Amino acid sequence: MSGPQSPSPDGKLDVTPSTLYGVSGEVAAYQGIFHKGGNSFLAELARYPDCGGYGSSATAFAAAYKEVGERFMDVWAKCVVGVGGAAVGFTVTANNFAKADAATNPSGPPPSERPPPTVIEKAPDYRAVTDLSWGDWDDGQSVWQAALEGLEGVALAVLRPLLEEACRWGKAAEILPLPDYQGLDSLSKVWQLSPMATIGTVDGGLTNSLARITDQSNSEWQTAMRKFCGSLWGTTAWGKRRDGYQWHHY
Incomplete structure (x- = not known):
């Protein structure tokens, strides 16, 4: 894999196809790390599992937790695809x-192209976020744990009325x-x-990889590229104003 490119005599960063191929492979590898x-x-x-307790409040909290957790993993899955898309994009670029360079010199050798790296192209279908509700079956539970929970549920169904009436626990038993x-x-x-x-x-690895094809000393250029990539890769809400710019097509 090629190393960082030296600046050209006029002070500009010289990015070659071989460097982009190297960055593409590294980004694809970090997609795998992110997915794992x-x-x-x-x-x-x-x-x-089942550590949220029992009762209406506990059930409501468990439902909200489940919704937030599933949404979090939905975003995670889309980010996995986004990293893979960037990896493919570098190879395509x-x-x-290479083809444009070869076209400027028809008498030279044909362009040497490479296939895109193998990446995850569709959002992974992750397992469900473990529910906090007590008394249900969760993927993380063994058969033995589920059996014990079932026996405990039967015992509590018998004990709750006794605790409410005989021991005067009232609603606390619920x-x-x-x-x-x-x-x-x-x-x-x-x-x-x-x-x-x-x-x-992953963030540190991607930053180091992209440092080979970016001008780290030019903060203005870095800021402009972050805004541009944000509009392309979905990190900026389309049609919304951010950083003093309205993101939309003209």
């Missing part, structure tokens, strides 16, 4: 560059079992650490 990170994150969440606070604390740490670790690794 999503699977690892979901596997970590699956270690804490390099091929076009929220048994209580949330697993240690499980919820561990779950919150998974959300804080796991996705950010993957994002940090």
